[in-house]
Amino acid sequence: MGKWKKKPEVLAPAGTLEKLKTAIHYGADAVYIGGNAYGLRSRAGNFTYEEMQEGVTFAKEHGAHVYVAANMVAHEGDLQGAGDFFRTIRDIGVRAVIVSDPALIEICLMEAPGLPIHLSTQSSATNYETLNFWKEEGLERVVLAREVSMDEIKEIRNHTDVEIEAFIHGAMCISYSGRCTLSNHMSARDANRGGCSQSCRWKYDLFEMGHNGMRQSFAVDETDEPFSMSAVDMSMIHHIPDFIENGVDSLKIEGRMKSIHYVSTVANVYREAVDAYCKDPANFTFQQSWEDELWKVAQRELSTGFYYGTPNEQQQLFGKRRKIPVYKFIGQVLDYNDASQIATIQQRNSFAIGDEVEFYGPGFTHVYQKITQMWNEDGQPIERAAHPMMKVRIQMDAPVKPFDMMRKAK
């Protein structure tokens, strides 16, 4: 029997209301979203108060929580209206707000009592004294910096009882937890006020101006790829027991700007892995199908970040894509008729008769189907579902459920 005491929550990103509902449907215990102010993802489809209310109501109906990210680095003038913002989201029923700027924390504490505060990863918390400091200040949880090691998490847990949230999957920053002004310099967009243009991921020529004033170019590797500071992504699917045994309360998936295909797939996989371990820690065995599933939505190579040692340049950077997503999201099940075995699908990308497709659903269910018969909404047989969002009916060999996603290998 393992030593774990508490099942951690699976925390998923939700850039839109549709993603919020999808994430919860696919097993997330909680989601984090952005409001229209104070967040770090100005282009992530932030929520209006009305959408937030709908999301919170949906989450509560499904026993889940909604957190709101308000983790910008606030400049003069940015604080105006913050008290109203915090009071409004508290009254909507948001479970907690994720903040990094001490001024915003102070305003929240003073003006919106009763709204729990989580310290954002933007604050780069990497030791238990910092966590205890923020606990004394009245914070409920600290989101650790992505740069902590697993040994440090263990040490932190041994010295504090404040809730700990740690990243388990998604993009890494080449800078310290996003404390970066590269985007500000390259594209005049402030990374710490929600505008990061991901300048680190651009391709650069690398050269040095020699003593003689001559430009000397550098080929970075033998493939002569242009230089990029783009970091590989993190995936901790092989190490979920370490987080649980070290008392991490919340396992965070990065990616508020990612698709519902990504959110549903990643939440589904980690839900499955966490449940499997907590159900029977002694007999837990890693399932290769979990990793295979994550690769279907991966955009970069995957690594364990800083958790088991500082990665070297070869491990942390990639110059060209060696792995690309091989699956395309093509539809979502709206309805399934048991008697006729016909599924009604909303098209998201083109598919056709003869395609071999995969349906996946909550609980890590998978159904494979070759499309042999297909009809449009008027009941006319069709060869191809070509129009975005069109509704089509497909003859199935096995049942599927509403909300199941449909994808095919490219």
Ligand code: SF4
């Ligand atoms: S430019 Fe890159 S390193 Fe800097 S904040 Fe943006 S993603 Fe992070």
